[in-house]
Amino acid sequence: SQQGEEDPQALSIQEGENATMNCSYKTSINNLQWYRQNSGRGLVHLILIRSNEREKHSGRLRVTLDTSKKSSSLLITASRAADTASYFCATDAGGSGSRLTFGEGTQLTVNP
Amino acid sequence: EAGVAQSPRYKIIEKRQSVAFWCNPISGHATLYWYQQILGQGPKLLIQFQNNGVVDDSQLPKDRFSAERLKGVDSTLKIQPAKLEDSAVYLCASRHQTDQETQYFGPGTRLLVL
Numbered sequence: 001s002q003q004g005e006e007d008p009q010a011l012s013i014q015e016g017e018n019a020t021m022n023c024s025y026k027t028s029i030n031n032l033q034w035y036r037q038n039s040g041r042g043l044v045h046l047i048l049i050r051s052n053e054r055e056k057h058s059g060r061l062r063v064t065l066d067t068s069k070k071s072s073s074l075l076i077t078a079s080r081a082a083d084t085a086s087y088f089c090a091t092d093a094g095g096s097g098s099r100l101t102f103g104e105g106t107q108l109t110v111n112p
Numbered sequence: 113e114a115g116v117a118q119s120p121r122y123k124i125i126e127k128r129q130s131v132a133f134w135c136n137p138i139s140g141h142a143t144l145y146w147y148q149q150i151l152g153q154g155p156k157l158l159i160q161f162q163n164n165g166v167v168d169d170s171q172l173p174k175d176r177f178s179a180e181r182l183k184g185v186d187s188t189l190k191i192q193p194a195k196l197e198d199s200a201v202y203l204c205a206s207r208h209q210t211d212q213e214t215q216y217f218g219p220g221t222r223l224l225v226l
Contacts (some may be wrong), residue, residue, distance in 0.1 A: 031213060042116075042203060042217040043155070088154050096214060098143070099168060102154030 005103050010065040012109040018075045023089035024069075030094025032065055034074050037086045037105070046074075046087075066096055079110045114138065116218035118204050124224045130192035133221045137185070137206030143167075145215060146179055146189050155203055160186060182212040194225045 007022050023032070031050045035043040048063045049056045049072065056063045062075040076083055086107050090100040117136040125131050137144050142163050147155035158177065160168040163184040172179070176195070181187040191198055201222050205215040 008133060015215070035217075042219045043205075045214055045216070048213055083192060090154075092213065097214070099160065100155075100215065102156070104152075104154050 005060075006087070006106045008106060009104070010107045010109070012111065013079055014111050015079060015081055017079055017110075019079050019083070019108055019110070021074045021087050021089075021108070022074045023074070025072075025089075025091045025101075025103075027091075027093060029067075029091045032063075032072050033059075033090045033092065033100065034063060034072075034103075035088045037088065043088065050081060063084045069107065076108075079108075081110050081112045082087055083110045084108060116204055116206055116216055118202075118218040120202050120221055121219065122222045122224075124226065125194055126226050127196055128193040130190065131194055131222075131223065132191075133189045133202050133204075135187045135189070135204030135218060137187070137204070137207070138216055140208060141206035141216070142184070142209045143207040144181060144187050145205040145207075146187070149201045149203055149220070151200070158189070168179065191223075194223075196225050199223055199225045 005024050013019055014102045029051055031048050034046045036046055037043050039070045047061050047063050049063045060077045065072045086105045088102050088103045088105045119134050123182045144161045146158045148158050149155040159172045159179045161181045164181050176190055179189045201220040203220045209216050
């Protein structure tokens with residue numbers, strides 16, 4: 001099964017609302033990262049949280065990490081139509097190479 | 113700073129044909145990755161290079177896929193012969209030596225095998 005499983009698979013909200021996406025993983029990690037992918041485009045790095053951190057903020061993004069539950073959440077506050085995209089969590093187990101293992105993603109639709 | 117460049121952006125081929133993708137990483141980035149992203153799924157690592165050496169190719173289907181990075185800069189990924197299930201977006205990413213955590217992705221090549 002997948003390392004890094006997001007839920008929900010799809011989320012539809014109105015502009016101005018908050019969006020919360022969750023990610024679960026199975027093995028120990030060095031860090032966990034969130035990426036955004038707009039339709040037909042490459043992945044854009046949003047935020048990284050290390051295994052010894054519990055919460056991190058970047059603009060309208062808030063990420064939490066619970067290593068005891070092997071889970072993370074991404075909160076986007078005051079969403080905008082431009083936030084419509086697929087969001088992926090990716091885990092980095094550390095060691096040489098910084099190899100990322102991606103989840104299946106959450107498709108977020110923000111309606112104007 | 114220019115981003116990761118990939119070409120072509122789209123490719124349509126018939127099964128059993130061969131195809132090649134090209135990637136030019138961000139200048140100075142020693143580490144280069146190729147990922148396969150099937151529709152509706154997350155990217156899956158195919159191969160990772162450090163300069164011109166392979167670090168990890170454990171998930172590369174070596175009977176049909178090959179990749180090289182001869183001079184430690186540009187890289188090509190080849191599929192020969194292609195199968196229907198190879199239809200996917202092929203993403204290239206690169207990472208700087210001093211930033212052990214952040215990968216920068218190109219726009220990808222969308223492959224359709226008929």
